[in-house]
Amino acid sequence: MSYFKNTFTTLLSVMLMTGYTTKGLQKTSIQVTTSNSVEAMSEKDIMLNGQHHRALSLSDYKRIYKKPERRIRVTTEEACTSNFEDDPNSEFYFNKGIKFEVSKNKVIVNEFKFTQGNYIIFKQQRLSKNTTLEVVSKIFPHAFSKLKKFNTPENGVMKCIALEETPNHSSDGKVLLFFKKNKLYMLQWWFPC
Numbered sequence: 401m402s403y404f405k406n407t408f409t410t411l412l413s414v415m416l417m418t419g420y421t422t423k424g425l426q427k428t429s430i431q432v433t434t435s436n437s438v439e440a441m442s443e444k445d446i447m448l449n450g451q452h453h454r455a456l457s458l459s460d461y462k463r464i465y466k467k468p469e470r471r472i473r474v475t476t477e478e479a480c481t482s483n484f485e486d487d488p489n490s491e492f493y494f495n496k497g498i499k500f501e502v503s504k505n506k507v508i509v510n511e512f513k514f515t516q517g518n519y520i521i522f523k524q525q526r527l528s529k530n531t532t533l534e535v536v537s538k539i540f541p542h543a544f545s546k547l548k549k550f551n552t553p554e555n556g557v558m559k560c561i562a563l564e565e566t567p568n569h570s571s572d573g574k575v576l577l578f579f580k581k582n583k584l585y586m587l588q589w590w591f592p593c
Contacts, residue, residue: 439540440564441575447521448498454509454589461493461500461507468493474501512587520587531584533559536577555580565589 443454451464474490490503497513512518519528525539537544543561551557558578565573571591578586 437569438543438546438562438564440567440569441522441540441577442565442567445523448509448512449518450521456507458502458505458507461502465493465495465498468495468500470494471502510589514584514586527584529583529585533579533582533584536561536579536584540577555585558585562590565591 446453448454449464452460456464471491471493474492487503490501492510493500493502493507497515497518498509499511501508501510512520514527514529514531519526521527522539527536533544540561540563543563547559547561549557549559555578558580559582560576560578563575563577565571565575573589573591576586576588576590577584578588580586
């Protein structure tokens with residue numbers, strides 16, 4: 401239960417920093433200019449552990465990760481954050497610091513911690529727990545200029561940048577990169593309710 405309480409606290413903080421208010425969770429109007437727009441981290445440009453993209457089949461999941469270390473059902477309270485809102489039987493699987501959402505034969509990554517040897521390949525560049533804030537600031541200078549700090553119950557003070565989910569900014573979703581002690585710690589896909 402504390403995991404979801406902590407996730408809600410994190411998401412609320414992110415909502416505030418990305419232009420959402422707590423009053424009715426209505427989006428505020430934010431003007432983004434082309435010359436200063438935040439970079440995107442598109443799913444197609446990311447390979448998780450060099451083996452798969454964000455979405456994969458259940459058979460690929462089983463081939464790569466075998467079986468989940470832990471699994472829980474997605475509850476109705478979390479349905480607004482679910483990738484599979486139409487499936488009341490969807491579950492979260494947890495493996496090696498990665499949170500997956502599973503529905504029937506489809507699997508999607510929601511959260512990816514750069515622990516236990518986890519890394520991503522983004523546009524042919526390897527990003528891991530050893531990747532510094534300085535390196536990321538060179539890859540995403542506009543997002544870095546909007547870097548935010550906030551306190552999380554699990555990890556203390558963390559820094560975060562919010563990237564666009566699509567290059568043409570056609571999604572309200574964000575890709576969040578979190579830093580702990582100025583090193584890459586976690587990647588989250590976030591979408592407002």
